[in-house]
Amino acid sequence: MQAPRSALSHPTWAPARKDMVGTSLGSSRLWFTVAEGIVTEVYYPRVDIPQIRDLGFIIADDQGFWVELRRLGNYEINLPKPYIPAVEVIHRHARFTFILKICPSQRRDVLLLHYQLQGDTQNLRPYVLLSARLGGDAKNNQAFVAEHNGHRVLWANQGPFGLALMASSETDEVTWGRCSVGCLEQSDGWQDFNRHGRMIWQYDSAGPGAVTLMGELSSQATLALGFGSSMEAAATLAMSSLNEDFSSVWNAQCRVWEEWYKSxxxxxxxxxxxxxxxxxxxxxxxxxxxxxxxxxxxxxxxxxxxxxxxxxxxxxxxxxxxxxxxxxxxxxxxxxxxxxxxxxxxxxxxxxxxxxxxxxxxxxxxxxxxxxxxxxxxxxxxxxxxxxxxxxxxxxxxxxxxxxxxxxxxxxxxxxxxxxxxxxxxxxxxxxxxxxxxxxxxxxxxxxxxxxxxxxxxxxxxxxxxxxxxxxxxxxxxxxxxxxxxxxxxxxxxxxxxxxxxxxxxxxxxxxxxxxxxxxxxxxxxxxxxxxxxxxxxxxxxxxxxxxxxxxxxxxxxxxxxxxxxxxxxxxxxxxxxxxxxxxxxxxxxxxxxxxxxxxxxxxxxxxxxxxxxxxxxxxxxxxxxxxxxxxxxxxxxxxxxxxxxxxxxxxxxxxxxxxxxxxxxxxxxxxxxxxxxxxxQGIRPEITHELWGPRYLPRHIRSGNTFTIALRAPARVHWGINSWHDAQDIDTRDTGLGVYVAELPVVGLKPGDTIQFTFYWLDQEKWESTDYEVLIAE
Missing domain, CATH: 1.50.10.10 (Glycosyltransferase)
Known part of the structure; x- marks a missing residue:
C-alpha cells in the first residue's frame, strides 16, 4: 500500500552539535556522525555526499507509552579509547536502558549498529526510524518494504544511490515485526506514534519525496545500514556484514585505529x-x-x-x-x-x-x-x-x-x-x-x-x-x-x-x-x-x-x-x-x-x-x-x-x-x-629603503633617497620624467619570473618636493596606457 504523499518541499538536516564522528580505515567508503545519542548524517561514497538525515529509535509499548531516544536527552557517549571511533551510547529512562553500539565495516560500505534493550522488555519494544536523504536530495527518494532473497529489508533509492536496512538477532526471537515506510510529516513513523500513541500504519511504498523507513524490532539485534549503486547492491552488502559477528567488526575497528595512532x-x-x-x-x-x-x-x-x-x-x-x-x-x-x-x-x-x-x-x-x-x-x-x-x-x-x-x-x-x-x-x-x-x-x-x-x-x-x-x-x-x-x-x-x-x-x-x-x-x-x-x-x-x-x-x-x-x-x-x-x-x-x-x-x-x-x-x-x-x-x-x-x-x-x-x-x-x-x-619591522609602485599598491609619494621600482602585470616601456616631464626618457621592464615586470627608475638623488611623472607603452598590446601617473618625493 502506498503511503500518503507529503507537501513538505524543504526538509531540514540533523543537529550540528555532533557527539561523535567516525569512519573505518579500510576499503569502506562510509562516514557517520552521532548527535543527540543517535546516528545522524551518514556520508557515502565520498565524505561530501550525505545519504541519510538520521537513524534513531522509539521505545514503546502498546498502551500509549512511547519515547523517542533523541528527545529523551539522558545519555552518555563512550569510546574504547579517545582515538578509536567505535561509539557506545547508553540511554537511560525509568523504565529501560538502551545500549547502542555503532561501528563501520572495514571492507564494506555498511554501518553496523548493535543494540540491547534492558528493563521492561516484557512490554517495551524498540522501533528503528530512518530518514533517507540519498545523494543529499530529500525531494526524490523512494522507499519500500520488501523481501530480498528471503530476508526482510527496508529499501530506499534515488538516482545512482540505494540503501538497505536489514537486521539479525542473535537469539531465536524474530528480529523484524511490523514495518512501514512513509513521507515526512505526513505518513512517517514518528507521525504515526504522535497521532496514535503506537504503530498503526504499515505502508510498503512511499515517495518520491522526503521518505522515512520504520520497523518494529526484537529487544536485541544487530542492524546493518548498507549503501550501494542500487537497492540490491546495498542489500547484498548489508546482509554480508550481518553474517560477520558484530564483536569481530568492533575489534577490527579498534585494531586498525590503534595501529594508526601508534604511527x-x-x-x-x-x-x-x-x-x-x-x-x-x-x-x-x-x-x-x-x-x-x-x-x-x-x-x-x-x-x-x-x-x-x-x-x-x-x-x-x-x-x-x-x-x-x-x-x-x-x-x-x-x-x-x-x-x-x-x-x-x-x-x-x-x-x-x-x-x-x-x-x-x-x-x-x-x-x-x-x-x-x-x-x-x-x-x-x-x-x-x-x-x-x-x-x-x-x-x-x-x-x-x-x-x-x-x-x-x-x-x-x-x-x-x-x-x-x-x-x-x-x-x-x-x-x-x-x-x-x-x-x-x-x-x-x-x-x-x-x-x-x-x-x-x-x-x-x-x-x-x-x-x-x-x-x-x-x-x-x-x-x-x-x-x-x-x-x-x-x-x-x-x-x-x-x-x-x-x-x-x-x-x-x-x-x-x-x-x-x-x-x-x-x-x-x-x-x-x-x-x-x-x-x-x-x-x-x-x-x-x-x-x-x-x-x-x-x-x-x-x-x-x-x-x-x-x-x-x-x-x-x-x-x-x-x-x-x-x-x-x-x-x-x-x-x-x-x-x-x-x-x-x-x-x-x-x-x-x-x-x-x-x-x-x-x-x-x-x-x-x-x-x-x-x-x-x-x-x-x-x-x-x-x-x-x-x-x-x-x-x-x-x-x-x-x-x-x-x-x-x-x-x-x-x-x-x-x-x-x-x-x-625576528619580530623587527624592516626599514623602508626601496619603494614599490604597483601592481595593486599605487603610492602617491615616496621618501627622499629611496630607490623607486615600478612593478606591472605585463611587459612595458616606461616613459618617465621629473617635475612636469622634464628630462623625459624611456626604460623597459624586466621579467621577474613571477608574472610581474619591473623597472627601477634612477631617482635616488631627487629632493623633497620634486615629482616624478610616468606612463607606459604596453609591449604585448602595442598601445599606450591611458593614464599619466605622478609621485611626490617626500621627507
Missing part, C-alpha cells in the same frame, strides 16, 4: 590526562574527515550548521584551502607526515592556472563559492616549506606550484578579495602575515631573479603594515585609552588615500552594524604578526591592540576566555537563542582561544589555561565546536555559557589549532612558525 607522535607526557585524551581525540577527528577517493582532501566539518533549521547543507562539507593547510600543519606536528604530503599533492593538483586556489571546492576540484582570498594562495606554499624544512617532502616537486602561487600574490597583493572570514576586501593583518611569510618561505624554491623580487616585496609589505592597518587617536582609541590599534581590514580605495586612518570608508559585511566606520572595526587577526615572527609580542602596537580586543571581543565564560572574530559580527544565533538565518550575532570561537594561547606562549607565559579552556568548551563527546554560547543560558535551545552553540561541531580547524598548541607548548614557540620568515625578521 603518530601523539603522546605529550606533561599534559593532564584529560588534555592528553583531547589531543588523541583531536588527532582522530582530523583523520576521520579525510576522503578516500580524493586522497589528501579534508572537509571542514561533517556537521551542517544549525542543521535543524537549515534546508541546505551549507558549505562545511567542502574543501577550503586554508582549513586544509592548517590541518596539514597539525598533521605534521603529530607526526602524520604522509597525510600532510597527501594534502600537498592534492593542493598541487587543484591549483588554478593563475596560481590561486578556489575559495572552496568540491572534492574533485570544481568551484563552489567564487571569492578570492590571498591567504589561500599563500598557505600551500607554507605547507611545502614546512615539509621541506623537516626533510619530509618525499620527492614532491613544488617549484612550479610555488612560482605560480607567489606570482598570484605578487600581482594581487597586498589587497585580498576576501579576508579569512570570507566577507570583505582590502588589506588585512592575518592575510598579509601569511602572504609575507609565503613570499619569504617560497623564495627558497625560486631562481635568483624571482627570489630577489619576492624578498623585496615581502620586506616592503612588512615595513608598511602599520601604515596600512594601524590607526591612532580615533574616538575608540581615546575611549579605551590606547594610542592606537590594528583595524580589521583597510578598504582598498583607502589604501592610497588616507590609509588605515580613513574614517569615512565603510565595510560591507555580515555585521550587526553595517555602518560602523572601518577605523572602528577590530579583530584578533593581528596576532598572526607575532605568531609568524613579523612583530614582537611586546611591540607597542601589538600591546595596545591587545587591550582593545580584550575589552571589545573577549568573553569570560565558565569554561574559560573566548574571543569574537570582530566587533559587530553577525554570524551566530540571535539574542534569544534562535538559529542563525542569514543574520544573528556572532559568538565566541574556541579556535581564537587557541590563537591567543600561541600569543601567550610568545609572551613568555604558559598557554596551559588556553588549552584547558578549549577542552572545557567541548560537547558531550569531547568535540570542539566552531562557536560557543557566551550569553545568559537559554534552556529552550539548550544553550549554556561556554558550551557549544548550534554552529558546526566538530570544526576541524579548531581541533588542528588545539593540536598545534599542545606541541607548541613543548617547543616553546609556535610549531607552525615559518623558519625562514623568523630568521629574516
Amino acid at each position: 603518530c607522535n601523539c603522546n605529550v607526557s606533561d599534559l593532564s590526562r584529560d588534555l592528553q585524551q583531547k589531543l588523541a581525540l583531536s588527532s582522530m577527528v582530523l583523520k576521520v574527515h579525510e576522503d578516500r577517493t580524493y586522497c589528501g582532501a579534508t572537509v571542514a566539518s561533517l556537521a551542517v550548521p544549525w542543521g535543524e533549521n537549515n534546508h541546505n547543507r551549507g558549505g562545511y562539507h567542502l574543501v577550503w584551502c586554508r582549513d586544509l593547510a592548517e590541518t596539514a600543519g597539525a598533521m605534521i606536528a603529530m607526526g602524520a607526515v604522509e597525510d600532510a604530503r597527501n594534502v600537498l599533492r592534492y593542493l598541487i593538483a587543484t591549483q588554478q592556472a593563475d596560481g590561486h586556489w578556489l575559495q572552496n571546492q568540491w572534492l574533485g576540484g570544481a568551484s563552489f563559492w567564487q571569492g578570492i582570498q590571498l591567504d589561500e594562495a599563500a598557505f600551500p606554499v607554507l605547507l611545502a616549506s614546512a615539509l621541506r624544512d623537516r626533510g619530509e617532502l618525499g620527492g614532491i616537486s613544488c617549484k612550479d606550484m610555488v612560482r605560480r602561487a607567489l606570482g598570484f600574490i605578487a600581482r594581487e597583493g597586498p589587497v585580498t578579495g576576501q579576508d579569512r572570514w570570507e566577507e570583505d576586501s582590502g588589506v588585512n593583518t592575518f592575510t598579509l602575515a601569511v602572504a609575507i611569510a609565503a613570499l619569504v618561505e617560497g623564495s627558497i624554491f625560486l631562481d635568483e631573479e624571482a627570489r630577489g623580487f619576492a624578498l623585496q616585496l615581502a620586506d616592503s609589505w612588512n615595513a608598511r603594515l602599520e601604515e596600512w592597518t594601524f590607526v591612532a587617536d580615533t574616538s575608540l582609541a581615546r575611549k579605551l585609552k590606547v594610542s592606537g590599534y590594528y583595524i580589521r581590514i583597510t578598504p582598498e580605495d583607502a589604501l592610497v588615500h588616507e590609509g588605515a586612518q580613513s574614517e569615512h570608508v565603510l565595510i560591507k559585511n555580515r555585521a550587526c552594524d553595517p555602518n560602523l566606520p572601518a577605523n572602528e572595526q577590530i579583530a584578533t587577526d593581528f596576532l598572526q604578526l607575532v605568531r609568524y615572527g613579523l612583530r614582537k609580542a611586546d611591540d607597542t602596537c601589538i600591546l595596545d591592540s591587545l587591550k582593545i580586543i580584550d575589552q571589545k571581543l573577549k568573553t569570560d565564560t565558565p569554561s574559560g576566555p573566548v574571543w569574537h572574530r570582530y566587533n559587530g559580527d553577525g554570524y551566530g544565533e540571535h539574542e534569544d537563542g534562535s538559529a542563525f538565518d542569514g543574520s544573528g550575532r556572532g559568538r565566541g570561537w574556541p579556535l581564537l582561544t587557541g590563537e591567543r594561547g600561541h600569543y601567550a606562549l610568545l609572551s613568555g607565559n604558559d598557554p596551559l589555561p588556553y588549552l584547558e579552556a578549549m577542552a572545557a568548551m567541548t560537547g558531550v563527546g569531547g568535540l570542539i565546536p566552531e562557536q560557543v554560547w557566551d550569553s545568559e543560558p537559554v534552556p529552550e535551545h539548550h544553550l549554556n555559557p561556554g558550551k557549544p552553540s548550534d554552529s558546526a561541531m566538530p570544526l576541524v580547524w579548531a581541533h588542528s589549532e588545539f593540536i598545534k598548541l599542545c606541541y607548541s607548548r613543548i617547543l616553546g614557540y609556535p610549531v607552525d612558525r615559518p623558519v625562514a620568515t623568523w630568521k629574516r625578521y
Whole structure:
C-alpha cells in the first residue's frame, strides 16, 4: 500500500552539535556522525555526499507509552579509547536502558549498529526510524518494504544511490515485526506514534519525496545500514556484514585505529590526562574527515550548521584551502607526515592556472563559492616549506606550484578579495602575515631573479603594515585609552588615500552594524604578526591592540576566555537563542582561544589555561565546536555559557589549532612558525629603503633617497620624467619570473618636493596606457 504523499518541499538536516564522528580505515567508503545519542548524517561514497538525515529509535509499548531516544536527552557517549571511533551510547529512562553500539565495516560500505534493550522488555519494544536523504536530495527518494532473497529489508533509492536496512538477532526471537515506510510529516513513523500513541500504519511504498523507513524490532539485534549503486547492491552488502559477528567488526575497528595512532607522535607526557585524551581525540577527528577517493582532501566539518533549521547543507562539507593547510600543519606536528604530503599533492593538483586556489571546492576540484582570498594562495606554499624544512617532502616537486602561487600574490597583493572570514576586501593583518611569510618561505624554491623580487616585496609589505592597518587617536582609541590599534581590514580605495586612518570608508559585511566606520572595526587577526615572527609580542602596537580586543571581543565564560572574530559580527544565533538565518550575532570561537594561547606562549607565559579552556568548551563527546554560547543560558535551545552553540561541531580547524598548541607548548614557540620568515625578521619591522609602485599598491609619494621600482602585470616601456616631464626618457621592464615586470627608475638623488611623472607603452598590446601617473618625493 502506498503511503500518503507529503507537501513538505524543504526538509531540514540533523543537529550540528555532533557527539561523535567516525569512519573505518579500510576499503569502506562510509562516514557517520552521532548527535543527540543517535546516528545522524551518514556520508557515502565520498565524505561530501550525505545519504541519510538520521537513524534513531522509539521505545514503546502498546498502551500509549512511547519515547523517542533523541528527545529523551539522558545519555552518555563512550569510546574504547579517545582515538578509536567505535561509539557506545547508553540511554537511560525509568523504565529501560538502551545500549547502542555503532561501528563501520572495514571492507564494506555498511554501518553496523548493535543494540540491547534492558528493563521492561516484557512490554517495551524498540522501533528503528530512518530518514533517507540519498545523494543529499530529500525531494526524490523512494522507499519500500520488501523481501530480498528471503530476508526482510527496508529499501530506499534515488538516482545512482540505494540503501538497505536489514537486521539479525542473535537469539531465536524474530528480529523484524511490523514495518512501514512513509513521507515526512505526513505518513512517517514518528507521525504515526504522535497521532496514535503506537504503530498503526504499515505502508510498503512511499515517495518520491522526503521518505522515512520504520520497523518494529526484537529487544536485541544487530542492524546493518548498507549503501550501494542500487537497492540490491546495498542489500547484498548489508546482509554480508550481518553474517560477520558484530564483536569481530568492533575489534577490527579498534585494531586498525590503534595501529594508526601508534604511527603518530601523539603522546605529550606533561599534559593532564584529560588534555592528553583531547589531543588523541583531536588527532582522530582530523583523520576521520579525510576522503578516500580524493586522497589528501579534508572537509571542514561533517556537521551542517544549525542543521535543524537549515534546508541546505551549507558549505562545511567542502574543501577550503586554508582549513586544509592548517590541518596539514597539525598533521605534521603529530607526526602524520604522509597525510600532510597527501594534502600537498592534492593542493598541487587543484591549483588554478593563475596560481590561486578556489575559495572552496568540491572534492574533485570544481568551484563552489567564487571569492578570492590571498591567504589561500599563500598557505600551500607554507605547507611545502614546512615539509621541506623537516626533510619530509618525499620527492614532491613544488617549484612550479610555488612560482605560480607567489606570482598570484605578487600581482594581487597586498589587497585580498576576501579576508579569512570570507566577507570583505582590502588589506588585512592575518592575510598579509601569511602572504609575507609565503613570499619569504617560497623564495627558497625560486631562481635568483624571482627570489630577489619576492624578498623585496615581502620586506616592503612588512615595513608598511602599520601604515596600512594601524590607526591612532580615533574616538575608540581615546575611549579605551590606547594610542592606537590594528583595524580589521583597510578598504582598498583607502589604501592610497588616507590609509588605515580613513574614517569615512565603510565595510560591507555580515555585521550587526553595517555602518560602523572601518577605523572602528577590530579583530584578533593581528596576532598572526607575532605568531609568524613579523612583530614582537611586546611591540607597542601589538600591546595596545591587545587591550582593545580584550575589552571589545573577549568573553569570560565558565569554561574559560573566548574571543569574537570582530566587533559587530553577525554570524551566530540571535539574542534569544534562535538559529542563525542569514543574520544573528556572532559568538565566541574556541579556535581564537587557541590563537591567543600561541600569543601567550610568545609572551613568555604558559598557554596551559588556553588549552584547558578549549577542552572545557567541548560537547558531550569531547568535540570542539566552531562557536560557543557566551550569553545568559537559554534552556529552550539548550544553550549554556561556554558550551557549544548550534554552529558546526566538530570544526576541524579548531581541533588542528588545539593540536598545534599542545606541541607548541613543548617547543616553546609556535610549531607552525615559518623558519625562514623568523630568521629574516625576528619580530623587527624592516626599514623602508626601496619603494614599490604597483601592481595593486599605487603610492602617491615616496621618501627622499629611496630607490623607486615600478612593478606591472605585463611587459612595458616606461616613459618617465621629473617635475612636469622634464628630462623625459624611456626604460623597459624586466621579467621577474613571477608574472610581474619591473623597472627601477634612477631617482635616488631627487629632493623633497620634486615629482616624478610616468606612463607606459604596453609591449604585448602595442598601445599606450591611458593614464599619466605622478609621485611626490617626500621627507
